[in-house]
Amino acid sequence: MVASSVLGFPRIGANREVKKAVEGYWAGKLSADELTKVALEVKKTNWTSLKQRGVDLIPSGDFSLYDHVLDHSAAFNVIPKRYLGHNLSPLDVYFAMGRGRQADGVDVPASEMKKWFDSNYHFVVPEFSEETDFKLVFNKALEEFTEAKNIGVTTRPVVLGPVTFLALGKATKDAKAGFRPVSLLPKLLPVYKQLLADLKAAGAESVQIDEPILVLDVAATYEKEFITAYSELAPVSPKLVLATYYGRLDSNLTFVAKLPIAGLHIDLDRAPAQLDQVIAAVKPSNIILSLGVVSGRNIWKSDFQAALKLGQKAVEAIGAERVIIATSSSLLHTPVTLAAEKKLTPEQQDWFSFALEKASEVSTIASVLSGSQDAKVTEALEANKVSIAKRREFERTSDDAVRKRVAAITPEMLERKSPFAVRKEIQVKQLGLPKFPTTTIGSFPQTQEIRTARAKLGKKEITEEEYKTFIKKEIESVVRIQEKIGLDLLVHGEPERNDMVQYFGERLHGFVFTQNGWVQSYGSRYVRPPIIVSDVSRPGPITVEWSSYAQSVTQKPMKGMLTGPVTILNWSFPRADVSREIQCKQLALALRDEVVDLEKAGIKAVQVDEPALREGLPLRKPDWDAYLSWALPSFKIATAGVTDALQTHSHFCYSDFGDIFPSIQALDADVISIEASKSDMKLLSTFKQYGYSNQIGPGVYDIHSPRVPSEQEIKDRIKAMLEFLSPDQLFINPDCGLKTRAWKETEASLINLVNAARWARQTYQ
Numbered sequence: 001m002v003a004s005s006v007l008g009f010p011r012i013g014a015n016r017e018v019k020k021a022v023e024g025y026w027a028g029k030l031s032a033d034e035l036t037k038v039a040l041e042v043k044k045t046n047w048t049s050l051k052q053r054g055v056d057l058i059p060s061g062d063f064s065l066y067d068h069v070l071d072h073s074a075a076f077n078v079i080p081k082r083y084l085g086h087n088l089s090p091l092d093v094y095f096a097m098g099r100g101r102q103a104d105g106v107d108v109p110a111s112e113m114k115k116w117f118d119s120n121y122h123f124v125v126p127e128f129s130e131e132t133d134f135k136l137v138f139n140k141a142l143e144e145f146t147e148a149k150n151i152g153v154t155t156r157p158v159v160l161g162p163v164t165f166l167a168l169g170k171a172t173k174d175a176k177a178g179f180r181p182v183s184l185l186p187k188l189l190p191v192y193k194q195l196l197a198d199l200k201a202a203g204a205e206s207v208q209i210d211e212p213i214l215v216l217d218v219a220a221t222y223e224k225e226f227i228t229a230y231s232e233l234a235p236v237s238p239k240l241v242l243a244t245y246y247g248r249l250d251s252n253l254t255f256v257a258k259l260p261i262a263g264l265h266i267d268l269d270r271a272p273a274q275l276d277q278v279i280a281a282v283k284p285s286n287i288i289l290s291l292g293v294v295s296g297r298n299i300w301k302s303d304f305q306a307a308l309k310l311g312q313k314a315v316e317a318i319g320a321e322r323v324i325i326a327t328s329s330s331l332l333h334t335p336v337t338l339a340a341e342k343k344l345t346p347e348q349q350d351w352f353s354f355a356l357e358k359a360s361e362v363s364t365i366a367s368v369l370s371g372s373q374d375a376k377v378t379e380a381l382e383a384n385k386v387s388i389a390k391r392r393e394f395e396r397t398s399d400d401a402v403r404k405r406v407a408a409i410t411p412e413m414l415e416r417k418s419p420f421a422v423r424k425e426i427q428v429k430q431l432g433l434p435k436f437p438t439t440t441i442g443s444f445p446q447t448q449e450i451r452t453a454r455a456k457l458g459k460k461e462i463t464e465e466e467y468k469t470f471i472k473k474e475i476e477s478v479v480r481i482q483e484k485i486g487l488d489l490l491v492h493g494e495p496e497r498n499d500m501v502q503y504f505g506e507r508l509h510g511f512v513f514t515q516n517g518w519v520q521s522y523g524s525r526y527v528r529p530p531i532i533v534s535d536v537s538r539p540g541p542i543t544v545e546w547s548s549y550a551q552s553v554t555q556k557p558m559k560g561m562l563t564g565p566v567t568i569l570n571w572s573f574p575r576a577d578v579s580r581e582i583q584c585k586q587l588a589l590a591l592r593d594e595v596v597d598l599e600k601a602g603i604k605a606v607q608v609d610e611p612a613l614r615e616g617l618p619l620r621k622p623d624w625d626a627y628l629s630w631a632l633p634s635f636k637i638a639t640a641g642v643t644d645a646l647q648t649h650s651h652f653c654y655s656d657f658g659d660i661f662p663s664i665q666a667l668d669a670d671v672i673s674i675e676a677s678k679s680d681m682k683l684l685s686t687f688k689q690y691g692y693s694n695q696i697g698p699g700v701y702d703i704h705s706p707r708v709p710s711e712q713e714i715k716d717r718i719k720a721m722l723e724f725l726s727p728d729q730l731f732i733n734p735d736c737g738l739k740t741r742a743w744k745e746t747e748a749s750l751i752n753l754v755n756a757a758r759w760a761r762q763t764y765q
């Protein structure tokens with residue numbers, strides 16, 4: 001019998017119950033007990049839904065109130081000292097690590113947050129030093145295994161593996177120079193042993209132990225650690241199924257296949273070509289192969305025939321008892337259910353598969369491979385054939401004008417007319433900005449009032465005209481506030497945008513979007529990625545009306561604000577029938593027209609955000625050039641259609657940009673703003689290594705926390721930057737947009753920022 005498995009399920013609730021409860025708890029509207037109750041209900045619903053859909057190996061322990069890496073840090077006592085000694089409950093310490101805390105005399109910044117591999121999910125970075133005192137403070141995997149058992153669902157607990165947990169962490173500031181978190185493995189293993197032994201004692205038959213680090217090049221340097229870890233853990237644990245996802249094992253397979261594990265999960269969505277090599281490597285052993293054939297990363301209905309081919313190959317080689325059909329990764333990256341979508345056409349409904357539908361898919365594929373004669377299974381198989389054929393039919397339609405335009409892109413279209421030095425002189429005159437110009441990254445608080453107005457427009461409770469009037473009032477108010485604070489280069493505040501990617505998706509041809517397709521991005525922040533289904537084009541200007549209006553109500557320069565092609569692509573669900581390169585270039589051409597239109601409308605600076613440039617980079621270094629060879633030109637296509645006088649800006653956040661800094665420089669934006677505050681300004685040393693010639697605003701404070709940075713902190717950051725950059729290069733700005741913040745802390749922070757910039761002007765004449 002071939003078993004079916006889901007590696008992880010969305011933990012947000014079908015109606016965003018977890019977001020609402022967590023934010024309610026933060027606002028003091030919900031007690032810790034009430035929050036726990038909501039969480040339990042969501043977990044129970046997930047477990048019973050997966051059981052109903054016939055999934056054999058149902059995950060537990062994958063739920064989280066904020067982030068699963070943070071859950072492990074809290075459970076293992078990996079809690080930086082700054083969060084302790086404030087008389088906070090364990091739950092409040094947990095949230096303080098995630099989002100900082102500034103109340104009742106406690107003032108601690110949030111921990112660093114980073115991209116989870118190549119996804120738009122962010123994890124809270126664990127901090128380690130020689131002093132780290134690992135303890136099993138609580139066994140979350142065991143608690144959830146028991147909760148599921150109590151409602152009659154037998155689950156397979158999910159645990160983040162010890163090597164990945166350490167490898168994703170960073171050294172604390174007080175760790176000795178050269179300290180490597182993985183050196184703590186011998187100290188950490190006893191805690192894992194206890195955790196796993198407890199699960200075994202509670203009756204867990206097998207455990208999914210996630211080691212996604214194995215798909216990175218760096219894992220080759222951890223061979224010794226993997227051998228030590230798994231030789232020690234296997235004897236005391238339930239059967240260990242080692243899960244790898246988001247990429248291929250490559251040469252790491254050589255040592256992985258020899259580990260004392262019961263099963264190995266591989267991602268055949270991202271790396272189908274590895275199947276033969278993996279089969280050959282595990283064949284002589286008893287290792288069970290879990291085949292990730294149903295994508296955890298996209299929302300397209302699986303092609304059962306393609307999945308069955310892969311499954312059949314494995315069954316023939318090692319036997320049905322040793323094969324599991326699984327999702328390629330956790331379904332964390334997909335919305336909960338297609339059933340909630342009421343506005344998709346029946347044709348569109350038929351193309352997609354969200355988390356619950358994917359659960360049915362693994363179950364059906366496994367049943368077919370097991371030789372099931374069940375009428376429902378046969379029916380599902382036939383229906384899938386029809387759906388896939390219809391989609392292929394749709395995919396054959398294309399927009400010839402768009403295709404021709406992409407084919408006609410010339411090298412000249414990628415370059416600005418003059419080099420940066422020439423452009424800078426023209427722009428200085430045109431913009432009249434002071435030294436150390438202050439600006440923000442685009443968005444201002446998305447208040448309840450704004451969201452309610454948009455919701456009312458959606459429900460047709462107000463007219464388009466009334467909505468526009470409301471947004472214009474909001475823009476004018478944001479402009480006045482910036483003028484009052486004394487910012488130099490203003491923004492319109494993005495109040496008209498639900499999200500920086502969804503908004504553009506909704507206004508471009510070639511996309512469809514969901515009503516309830518929420519996916520967790522970090523903590524309680526979710527997104528509804530738009531879906532690219534066909535060739536992309538711009539039916540008309542998107543932002544010009546808002547930016548022009550904003551410019552019309554102020555004498556100060558107004559920065560236009562767009563999301564770049566690479567980011568729109570990476571934060572959407574891309575189509576699967578056309579290369580990402582072509583999709584990106586189609587987006588680039590649409591945005592190029594928008595930038596040109598903004599300049600024609602009198603806007604003198606335009607920011608084209610590319611926060612997802614780094615995130616889209618392939619996980620394996622040998623694949624980087626292939627991505628950069630179209631990602632960088634796409635940005636340049638979007639931004640180079642203007643005169644020298646237009647100051648182009650771009651913004652990057654939430655990744656380590658050090659290793660692709662030369663690529664960022666190659667974008668030739670006049671000004672970039674880049675996240676640097678959370679990562680202890682470590683990015684700055686990159687400037688020393690590579691140099692940077694254009695203008696730059698390394699973020700001076702972290703906006704993902706409600707904490708207000710002091711003026712002194714900002715001054716200290718400016719001082720630190722000036723060790724690597726010259727005063728005439730520097731812009732002063734926060735490290736990302738302010739949409740998630742409240743007005744109170746936004747104004748207080750920006751006043752401190754402007755004061756710090758004024759100080760810099762006097763200090764560095």
Ligand SMILES: CN1c2c(nc(N)[nH]c2=O)NC[C@@H]1CNc1ccc(C(=O)N[C@@H](CCC(=O)N[C@@H](CCC(=O)N[C@@H](CCC(=O)O)C(=O)O)C(=O)O)C(=O)O)cc1
Nearest residue numbers: 120451452454455498499500501521524525526527571740
């Ligand atoms: C900058 N970042 C972004 C990333 N990815 C994106 N796609 N967008 C980003 O901005 N990745 C990296 C970073 C960090 N990530 C995020 C992700 C998400 C948010 C965020 O603020 N999300 C909001 C939801 C935004 C949104 O879509 N708002 C809509 C719907 C609002 C809503 O909930 N409406 C209510 C009705 C309200 C009423 O009746 O009063 C409802 O539908 O029930 C909108 O504004 O219209 C979030 O709240 O999670 C930030 C950074």
Ligand SMILES: N[C@@H](CCS)C(=O)O
Nearest residue numbers: 441442443609611737
């Ligand atoms: N302009 C966007 C960038 C976020 S990465 C904003 O300010 O929200």
Ligand SMILES: [Zn+2]
Nearest residue numbers: 611653736737
């Ligand atoms: Zn940002």
